[in-house]
Amino acid sequence: MINKIVSTVSEAVADINDGATVMIGGFGPAGQPAELIDALIAQGAKDLTIVNNNAGNGETGLAALLKARRVRKIICSFPRQVDSQVFDALYRAGDIELELVPQGNLAERIRAAGAGIGGFFTPTAYGTDLAKGKETRLINGRGYVLEFPIHADFALIKAERGDRWGNLVYRKTARNFGPIMATAARCAIAQVHEIVELGTLDPEAIITPGIFVKRVLRVERSAAGSDAGIRAA
């Protein structure tokens, strides 16, 4: 019997190794797998490369992982925010490496990894500083930049519901990077608010088919992050 359900958060992240590349879902707090990140901090893996849209907000979640100095490098599109003080300080001190990627290129590089694409030409960033040193090509008179996939060892994502085969559905804009990160990692770990019996999820509406997911963990809605708003609503 296939059963991807794990019962504890520490079990879910137990084998994340030092030096691993870890994708973390979320666009700001929406879709951020806060409990998995906390478990990763407790687990102690270090020298990590993190892939996320941002570089942490406030002092919790990804920001706390950065603050614990477990991250060697971050690949993201929008590190600087009003509450990105943890990243800002590390960056200014030269204590973290930043690979800045336009948001759509970030998404497509992740998608490409999951789809087995070796590289692709994109018009985004052509002629800008973020394309410096990269191969370019004129195709039908338009300039394109060669970009390569981003593979990961692990992906930590948050979904709304899942089953023991790893099928997932998401909630509103908390979907963001979850579906593509699940495809790009060797081991995708999903925290969900509800685990349902096999056959309960409408097969026409499953967003991430279970083939992309290795572990599913149920996590109660908490009062933190984007969950707070769900409760209030």
Added chain:
Amino acid sequence: MNKLNRDQMAARVARDIPEGAVVNLGIGLPTLVANHLPRDREILLHSENGVLGMGPAPAAGEEDYDLINAGKQPVTLLRGGSFFHHADSFGMMRGGHLDFCVLGAFQVSACGDLANWHTGAPDAIPAVGGAMDLAIGAKQVFVMMEHLTKQGESKIVEHCSYPLTGVGCVNRIYTDLAVIDVTPQGLRVLEIVEGLSFEELVRLSGVPMRRAQAKAYA
């Protein structure tokens, strides 16, 4: 002269968004355009974090932080709206499915180069987000900005001194002084605010411009 305020600028941009258009409004000044879209037109707002058919801000107490816009503020979804992941969302831009985007800018050059993501200052932490994808991704790219910096320098320039967001990507510029098209023949002034002459506009801008049959602005 009668400079336009931010809301007047937003209203002016909104007038040019036609029925049926799919539009992405950038963070900051462009967000105001949503408040001025004519109610008799069905216009779909796209938000790059994965929403099509985005509605206005929710009533107090109704916020759902799983339903946010690109600026991470709570929004609502219109009937018929949809959610999708990031690769699809940026495919909508890059694939040429988006009719318009409205962006803020530090500078726009006479040939439509856009600089809006980074001042290039050595101590600034760079952050690009979806700016470069939007700049090349919509069929029509509108820029909305004050015409002059606080120091009185023109933000419409011969060549951008700030790092570029996109090359030759801007189609039209809306400022507090004028509406200007970027054409293969250079900048073409469509409208000027009351009390400002074409010659004075060109002098303030410091770049060559041609005039269409210039109308009074707004």
